[in-house]
Amino acid sequence: MARFIIRRLGGLGVTLLLTSFLVFGAMHVAPGDPASFLLKGRSPTPEAVAAVRAQFHLDDPLFVQYGRWIGSALTGDFGRSVQFRQEVGGLLAARLPTTVALVAYAALIMVLGGLVLGFLSAMRPGPVDRVILLGTTVAVATPSFVAAIALISLFAVGLGWFPTFGGGEGVLGTLRHLTLPAIALGLSLVGLLARVTRASAVEELRRDHVETARLRGLPESIVLRRHVARNALVPVVTVTGTVVSGLIVATAIVETAFGLPGIGSMLVQSVVTRDFPVVQAICLLVVLAFVLANLLVDLLLPVLDPRTRQYAP
Amino acid sequence: MNVLEIDGLTVRLEGSVGARPVLSDVSLHVAGGEVVGLVGESGSGKSVTCRTALGAVPRGASVDGAVRTVGEDVFGLPARELRRLRSEKVGFVPQDPRAAVNPLYRVGDYVIEALRAAGVPKAEAPDRATALLESVGIPEPRRALRRWPHEFSGGMLQRVVIAAALAGSPRLLVADEPTTALDVTIQAEVLSLLLDITAERGAGLLLVTHDLELAAAVCDRAYVMYAGRIVESEPAASLFASPKHPYTAGLLRATPSLTGPVERLTAVPGRPLGLDEVLPGCSFAPRCAHARPVCDDGPPPLLEDGAGAVACVRAGELAPELRRRAHEEQAV
Known part of the structure; x- marks a missing residue:
């Protein structure tokens, strides 16, 4: 190991x-x-x-x-920003927490929403399944910038429940400021993950070992939890890994739409102004996140599926 | 006392109005300590039949008739009681252990799950599981609990499955082609294990197989199914020596014999009846060399004949010929 x-x-x-x-x-x-x-x-x-x-x-x-x-x-020195005339490292360090919080929040929404909707859909065929399918189809088809505009006009401008702009102060303030951006960021992925979860769970429900478990008289709660949900998680974890690292790239749009001072909006500004040192540093950061997320998935899969252990060198 | 009684069972799949039912008027019984074979081709309904003993029918199917398993009317039981019946009084051995065991859990979990479902306290379960694995001939049973299904051979894994089926001290074991998915070399071992433990415990065994010769060799009695109906039931010995239904005779001629000389095998001509095909008379008539117009006058009833029963209107007149041909084959 x-x-x-x-x-x-x-x-x-x-x-x-x-x-x-x-x-x-x-x-x-x-x-x-x-x-x-x-x-x-x-x-x-x-x-x-x-x-x-x-x-x-x-x-x-x-x-x-x-x-x-x-x-x-x-040595940790990414040069000076052409645009801001400051050290790139310091600029990024100041903006990274906002983006990390946003990505974590969106990932949480995506995983919770995707798993709950996906499993519900697979285990309740009929109207529940059809409503969820319809909802997730709409969600998958909604780009984050469209979701951002819709959410701002409905919940921020219309109802006034959430702020339209900025990062907020303190834990609660940050949470309040990040809620709409996180939903905008995670919405289409909730749909994607729900679809993947549903397909995976439906496939597991049809497996022989699930039929056998029922014929052996195991309680239905154990059949669903241990023999359907657990097995269905394996492909879901793989997808989640790649998708979460992709969220960092998608922050570029959402942070710009909500005026959040994170590295996503900074990437957009830097590209526009040809601020090479900043763009290079952010790109490396994104690559680092992708590779780390994949490493995490690779470490997690053998825990979930013992059959993959013998192949891990 | 009978541990399984299936009486006049007809099962019709959802949305198949007008089409042939999967099971038509199936009746069979298994007594305690008895080994009963259920023989037929793929699609004859034998797997559906054996699952009804556990109260399971295909989703959305409509059911007529009664199934009493260990004294309980399975279709009248509330879900909770049905689960208790399955976990405590009946043991199920599926066809392919590789598909029937969840690959993500340890071998011990498969057995312990069954013990827990049968009401064994958590603290006792590992010891009981070890004892069960030992009783089915798993070497180093204590260590085996911690191993993974993919580390086991098919034969060893089927032993684990059999051990788990014994978790609730069942009065009836239902085995759906328990050796079909295994290597030929270990089929006999697993089968004799199944027979030994059934005999030891005085349980009844319903053995589903497509191998007539095997059924004749190890069963006390056997039922032959064709297109969802039981076409013949006999004490196993006479089934082999003097088949009364032309289909049974055809199956025998299609089975290579281990003891006799090598000769050309005769396949049963034609193909099994599809579920969408409905015939006015005997389902086997299109494939039967002895069919006459009378065979199309309605489904032949299963009539008692000596120690068994046969569903063929010409059974009486054909008996001498079928017996002669069965003997001929053995004599050649």
Whole structure:
């Protein structure tokens, strides 16, 4: 087990290194130039452009720039933001808690809602199943920006139950400010997870071992809990892992819509302003989250399904 | 005393109005200590029949007739009592242990679950499970409790399933093709284990199989099913020596013999009747070499004949020929 984790962490390092180069390279292939943004609104003299390019080392070959960047990134220094003229590390650290709280909140809504609706749907065929199916179809088809607009106009502007803007103070304030964004973020995924859970549970209900369990006279509560729900969880956990890490990317839209000071809205601003150091750091952060989420799923699956244990090296 | 009595049982699937019922007027019984075979091709209704002994019918099916298991009218029992009947008085052994055991739990959990359902206190369950595993010949039973189903061979896992079926000290065991999914080399071992423990406990055994020769070898009596009806019931020995129904005779000729010389096997011609096919008379008539117009005059009743019963209107006139051909085959 320890060897398995160490090997996976080694793989994590290699993945991060490769993606860091891709991210870095992609930024430089993209059209636009930080220098022209910095000197926006003025007609720059060639000297001024040259000075800015020299300050941000934009004239060095790509590999030299990458080497310099990754070298300091390894020591925790992601450079200075072109836009904010501050250390990227500090900027991110200030905004990360909001995003982490938002993602955690949305993940909680997604997992609770998805599991409850999915299992209910599978175990109550008929009207309950059909209503849930219809609801989850609508939810899956609702992009987070549409959900955001609908939620703001209904609960924030119309009913005034929740604020429309900002991050809030303290635990309760944060919770209040994050409720609508978390719902907007998690809604379509509640639908997705409910669908996956339902399909998985319906399949398990048809299994021979479930029929056998009933014929053996086991109480129905045990049949459903131990032999249907538990087995149905295996694919659900896999899907949840990938989807939760995808939530971090989706915060870009929701944080912008709700004016939350998180790294998602920061990513959008930074892309618009060609703030390369910030975009690179956030991309690496997202990759890190994906790899960690997958590692977590890989560690969890053998706990859920003993048959996968013999394959874990 | 009979531990299973099925009387005039007809089971019709949902939405099959007009089509043939899965079971038509099936009657059979199993006495305590008796081994009874239920033989037939796939789709003949034998699995449905044996599940009704546990009070289980296909979802949405309509049921006529009565099933009394260990003295209880299973279709009249409230859910709670039915569960008690299943966990305490009847043991069920399914066909494929690999599919019947949940792969996510330990071997011991499968047995302990059954013991707990039968009302054994939590503290005693592990010891009782160990004893049960030992009684079915699992080596190192205490350690086996902690192992996983995928670490067991099919034969060993079927032993675990049999051990769990014994959790409630059942008076009746229902085994649905218990050896079909196993390697040929261990089929005999598992079957003899099943027979031994049934005999030891004086329980009745309803053994569902498609293997007529096997049924004849190990059962006291056997019922032959075709298209949802019982077409013949006999003491096992005479079923083999002098089949009275042309279908039984056909099954015998289609079975390779271990003792006789190698000869060309004769398949029963045609195919089994589909559930959507309704015939006015005998269901077997289209495949029967002895069919006459009289066979289409309504379903033949199951009439007593010597120690058994047969559902064939020509049984009397055919008996000498079917007996001769069965003997011929053995003599060749």
